[in-house]
Amino acid sequence: xxxxxxxxxxxxxxxxxxxxxxxxxxxxxxxxxxxxxxxxxxxxxxxxxxxxxxxxxxxxxxxxxxxxxxxxxxxxxxxxxxxxxxxxxxxxxxxxxxxxxxxxxxxxxxxxxxxxxxxxxxxxxxxxxxxxxxxxxxxxxxxxxxxxxxxxxxxxxxxxxxxxxxxxxxxxxxxxxxxxxxxxxxxxxxxxxxxxxxxxxxxxxxxxxxxxxxxxxxxxxxxxxxxxxxxxxxxxxxxxxxxxxxxxxxxxxxxxxxxxxxxxxxx
Numbered sequence: 001x002x003x004x005x006x007x008x009x010x011x012x013x014x015x016x017x018x019x020x021x022x023x024x025x026x027x028x029x030x031x032x033x034x035x036x037x038x039x040x041x042x043x044x045x046x047x048x049x050x051x052x053x054x055x056x057x058x059x060x061x062x063x064x065x066x067x068x069x070x071x072x073x074x075x076x077x078x079x080x081x082x083x084x085x086x087x088x089x090x091x092x093x094x095x096x097x098x099x100x101x102x103x104x105x106x107x108x109x110x111x112x113x114x115x116x117x118x119x120x121x122x123x124x125x126x127x128x129x130x131x132x133x134x135x136x137x138x139x140x141x142x143x144x145x146x147x148x149x150x151x152x153x154x155x156x157x158x159x160x161x162x163x164x165x166x167x168x169x170x171x172x173x174x175x176x177x178x179x180x181x182x183x184x185x186x187x188x189x190x191x192x193x194x195x196x197x198x199x200x201x202x203x204x205x206x207x208x209x210x211x212x213x214x215x216x217x218x219x220x221x222x223x224x225x226x227x228x229x230x231x232x233x234x235x236x237x238x239x240x241x242x243x244x245x246x247x248x249x250x251x252x253x254x255x256x257x258x259x260x261x262x263x264x265x266x267x
Contacts (some may be wrong), residue, residue, distance in 0.1 A: 012035045023131035024097035025141055032091050037084040046101040048094040049073045052090055052119055054087030060108040066158045070254045071110045092121050109153035117147045158215050163202040165190050177220040183209050218253045225262040
């Protein structure tokens with residue numbers, strides 16, 4: 001998964017503005033083309049951004065958040081943010097009156113998307129329901145909120161760092177997710193020790209270098225699967241000798257097998 005394109009060929013998504021919210025909870029569905037970014041903006045309501053397809057990148061208060069489809073991005077009211085997606089995505093924003101968000105995190109966070117959440121969002125999308133008007137849909141919205149607000153918040157899926165040792169390493173691996181360079185070898189290249197690098201990973205990233213690289217490869221594997229590569233081909237590309245460890249890794253993060261994920265886009 002190469003780092004995002006910063007060239008001028010990005011598509012600026014038209015602003016979504018409303019004079020007044022149609023309901024205390026309402027949804028906005030959209031399909032974002034590749035290389036689409038939004039303007040810097042904020043809302044007077046809390047917002048949960050959910051996607052299917054690629055990866056959504058949000059910059060909120062100068063902090064980067066990457067969200068694959070199994071995670072939603074929660075943005076509290078009045079937080080300045082903008083988004084970018086390199087691949088096409090199906091998008092949904094769930095917009096919530098601040099009085100109803102007291103059980104959500106106080107800062108921008110990632111929340112797990114459960115199968116129930118996915119099913120409800122897809123149902124509303126198929127029926128073109130932007131806000132609940134009938135009792136049945138109001139009950140579904142209540143389930144939706146219950147599911148999302150009960151999830152443990154995660155601050156970052158793929159953290160970044162400006163640490164003088166880590167920054168060049170993370171940048172290089174993002175450019176080449178299949179890179180097999182060990183932490184010890186990286187330590188030699190940046191003129192420090194493996195122990196020092198491991199300590200910085202824990203303090204700066206909140207995880208080991210191995211975990212960080214696995215997450216990057218998971219994100220990259222989604223791109224390869226959407227291009228039509230077989231599960232075995234993707235596993236070999238990522239450096240696995242057989243498919244089963246790759247399948248285990250993919251399911252650990254996404255809650256589904258790579259074949260299930262792939263079939264959603266090749267039907």
